[in-house]
Amino acid sequence: MITSFGLPQFGFLLTGLQWTLALTAIALIGGGLAGLAIALARVARSPWLWRSAAGYIALFQGTPLLMQLFVVYYGLGLLGLKLPAWVAVAIGFTLNASAFLGDIWRGAIQAVPHGQAEAASALGLRYAARMRHVVLPQALRIAQPATVGYLVQLIKGTSLAAIVGFIELARAGQIVANQTHSPLMVYGVVGALYFAICWPLSLYSARLETRLAVAVR
Amino acid sequence: MGHSLDFSVVYDNAPALLWGCLGTIGLALAGMALALVIGLLGVLARASRFAPLRIATVAFIEVIRNTPFLVQIFFIFFVLPYAGLRLNPTVTAIIALGINGGAYAIEIIRGGVQSIPRGQIEAGLALGLHRLQVFRLVVLRPALRAIYPALTSQFVLLTLTTSICTSVAAYELTSVAQRIESDSFRSFEVYFSITFLYLAMSWLLMTGFAAIASRAFAWPTR
Numbered sequence: 001m002i003t004s005f006g007l008p009q010f011g012f013l014l015t016g017l018q019w020t021l022a023l024t025a026i027a028l029i030g031g032g033l034a035g036l037a038i039a040l041a042r043v044a045r046s047p048w049l050w051r052s053a054a055g056y057i058a059l060f061q062g063t064p065l066l067m068q069l070f071v072v073y074y075g076l077g078l079l080g081l082k083l084p085a086w087v088a089v090a091i092g093f094t095l096n097a098s099a100f101l102g103d104i105w106r107g108a109i110q111a112v113p114h115g116q117a118e119a120a121s122a123l124g125l126r127y128a129a130r131m132r133h134v135v136l137p138q139a140l141r142i143a144q145p146a147t148v149g150y151l152v153q154l155i156k157g158t159s160l161a162a163i164v165g166f167i168e169l170a171r172a173g174q175i176v177a178n179q180t181h182s183p184l185m186v187y188g189v190v191g192a193l194y195f196a197i198c199w200p201l202s203l204y205s206a207r208l209e210t211r212l213a214v215a216v217r
Numbered sequence: 218m219g220h221s222l223d224f225s226v227v228y229d230n231a232p233a234l235l236w237g238c239l240g241t242i243g244l245a246l247a248g249m250a251l252a253l254v255i256g257l258l259g260v261l262a263r264a265s266r267f268a269p270l271r272i273a274t275v276a277f278i279e280v281i282r283n284t285p286f287l288v289q290i291f292f293i294f295f296v297l298p299y300a301g302l303r304l305n306p307t308v309t310a311i312i313a314l315g316i317n318g319g320a321y322a323i324e325i326i327r328g329g330v331q332s333i334p335r336g337q338i339e340a341g342l343a344l345g346l347h348r349l350q351v352f353r354l355v356v357l358r359p360a361l362r363a364i365y366p367a368l369t370s371q372f373v374l375l376t377l378t379t380s381i382c383t384s385v386a387a388y389e390l391t392s393v394a395q396r397i398e399s400d401s402f403r404s405f406e407v408y409f410s411i412t413f414l415y416l417a418m419s420w421l422l423m424t425g426f427a428a429i430a431s432r433a434f435a436w437p438t439r
Binding site (some may be wrong): 034059070071074075077078118152156157162163170177183184187188190191194198199202208214 | 222233280282283284286288289291292296336373377379380381382383405408409411413417418419421
C-alpha cells in the first residue's frame with residue numbers, strides 16, 4: 001500500500017533530524033577534546049609526537065569518510081564488541097572530527113605570533129599555563145570561522161551514517177521515499193531541513209571571518 | 218569471537234579492486250572537468266548584469282554547499298528521469314559530482330578573479346583586447362595560479378567523495394568493494410584495504426597537481 005507524504009512522514013523525518021543533531025553533538029564534543037590533544041601534539045617539539053599527529057591527520061584527510069565509518073563499524077565488531085550502531089558511527093565521526101579540528105586548531109595555534117609564547121615563558125609561565133592563558137585563548141578566536149565551517153561539514157557528513165544503516169535524517173528520507181514513492185518531494189524536504197540548519201551556520205562562519213579580518217587589520 | 222583476520226580475499230580480488238580504482242579515478246576526473254566548466258560559467262553568471270541570473274547562481278551555490286552530497290545524488294538520481302533523461306548510474310554520479318564540485322569551484326575561482334587588480338583589466342582593454350580575451354589572458358591565467366592550491370584540494374576532496382556514489386551503484390572502488398564484501402563477508406579486511414587504496418590515490422593526485430603547478434605556473438611574478 002502506498003501512503004502519501006503527510007504529517008506522520010514529516011514527523012519521522014524530524015525524528016531522523018534529532019539523530020543527525022545528536023550524532024553531530026557527540027562528534028563535536030568528543031572530536032573537540034581529542035582534536036585539542038591532536039593540535040597540541042602537532043605543534044609539540046618532540047618529533048615523535050608531531051610526526052604521529054601529522055600522520056593521523058593525513059590519514060583521515062586523505063581517505064573517504066565513508067571508509068572510515070566502515071572500518072570503525074566493522075573493526076569494532078571484529079574486536080568482539082557488540083555495540084549499538086549509533087555508538088559505532090559516533091566513534092567513527094569522533095575520530096574524523098578530531099583529525100579535522102586538530103588540523104584547524106594546529107593552524108590557529110601557529111597563527112598566534114611567536115612572541116606571545118616567548119613573552120609568556122619570559123614571565124615564568126610553564127607549558128600548561130602558557131597554553132591555557134596565553135596561546136589557546138588567542139588561537140581559539142582565530143579558529144572560530146573555520147571551526148563553525150567544519151561544523152557544517154560535520155552535519156552534512158553525518159548523512160553517511162545512512163549508508164551504514166543508521167536511521168538519521170538521510171536514511172529516514174530514504175525510508176519515507178520508498179514508502180511514499182515520491183522521492184522528489186521527500187528528498188526536497190530532507191534537503192531543505194539540512195539547509196535550514198547548515199545555512200545559518202555558514203552565514204555565521206562568514207560573518208566571523210569578516211570580523212576577524214577587520215580585527216587583524 | 219572465532220573470527221580471525223584473513224586478507225586473502227583482498228589478494229584474490231586484486232584485479233577487480235584495481236579496476237575499481239580506475240573507475241574511481243575516471244569518475245573523479247570527469248567530475249572535476251564538469252566542476253571546472255560549471256565553476257567558470259558560474260563566475261560569469263554571478264557577475265552578470267542580469268539580476269535574476271546573479272541571484273539564481275548565489276542560490277545554487279548556497280543550496281549545494283549547505284546540503285549533503287548523499288541527498289544531492291539521490292535527488293539528481295530521481296529528478297533526471299522526470300526530465301526525460303534515463304542515464305546509467307555512473308553518468309548520474311558524474312553529474313552529481315560536477316554539480317557539487319562546481320558550486321565550490323565558483324566561489325574559489327571568484328576569489329581568484331577578485332584578487333586581480335582592476336587596473337590590470339583596464340590595461341588589457343586599453344590594449345585593444347576583446348572582453349573574452351581579457352577574461353582569459355589577464356584575469357583567468359593569473360587568477361588560476363592564485364587559486365590553484367584551493368582548487369586542487371577541493372578536487373582531492375571530490376575524489377574522496379566519489380565513494381558516496383556507491384549509493385546509486387556507480388562503477389567505482391567502493392561499489393566494487395561492497396560486492397566483494399557481500400560475497401565473502403570479510404567486511405573489515407576489504408574496507409581496511411581499500412582505505413589505503415584511497416590514500417594512495419589521493420597522494421598520487423596531490424603529487425600530480427604539484428607537478429603540473431611547477432610546470433604551468435613557472436613564470437616569474439615580476
